[in-house]
Amino acid sequence: MATAEKPHRMLPLFRPVKGRSHPCPRRPGHPKRNQESNKPLQIWGWISRKAVYPVFRIRNVLQLLTVLAALFCLPEISFAEKIVVYSADYPPYQMVHNGKLTGVNTEIVRAIFHNSGIPFEIKYVPWSRAQKIVGDDTLKNSAIYCLGRNEQREQQYKWVGVYFYQKVSFLTLKNSGVRINSLDDVKKYVTGLVRGDIMNQQLKSQGYIGKHEIVSDDILNIKKLFKKRVQTIVTSLIAAKYIAKENGLEANQIEAQYDVATVGFNLALSKKTSDEIWSKLHVSLNILLENGTIEKIIDNWR
Known part of the structure; x- marks a missing residue:
């Protein structure tokens, strides 16, 4: 017994x-x-x-x-370390207005971090530099947004998720004589590309881009289009018209010739950033998508 x-x-x-x-x-x-x-x-x-x-x-x-x-009284997770969040100047999605970093993407990302309770700081740097910093395997506690997702980038980052979508097109000036009805037509013209842009990289790797010029951001690209140094550029029509207007150019002269794709804007983290931080941000993003907060921010910028 x-x-x-x-x-x-x-x-x-x-x-x-x-x-x-x-x-x-x-x-x-x-x-x-x-x-x-x-x-x-x-x-x-x-x-x-x-x-x-x-x-x-x-x-x-x-x-x-x-x-x-x-x-x-020990907390479960400590977020004493600040996350540095990188992106590039890309009006109206990311821009500086009256000395403040703003734009529809920036306001969405700011809301995601505020809702998560994680301290953060947003910085604008050239786009290729932002990708290099956050894609560095040796660094932690950094993030990037307005980032398209593809196979080449899949293993470089810890992906939080998509918060917004935009249509990307080949844009030209009206009355320029340029006609793009297919991707094969693009090879006939000089295309303006932005260094590090996901669609530019894919189109170039697939052989659809012929002669081209590369710049660091969309602002320079659009200025080149108006100076007729390039004949077409690949970006969002909304962004291109906004940039043209802000720089004293005739925005209504820009038109979309051929739609390439709909690209999702992602928030992503450096690979060494902790899973706890990823989880907090992922949950925060889903909450703001479900309760309509992100849609309200987008509506304010339309």
């Missing part, structure tokens, strides 16, 4: 000082105070057959409270 296991013997939390029935030291000046009472208290862990917990020496009540608070 099996016998019930005897309960583990548990020692008291406080071990009284020798010669004392109460574990706390007497107050200074107490008439019965002796040398033994000056010894510090010892907090004992629970001693059982299976484990012996360490002993801590406590010299006053304040230290005791501090230790107990540390034991019982």
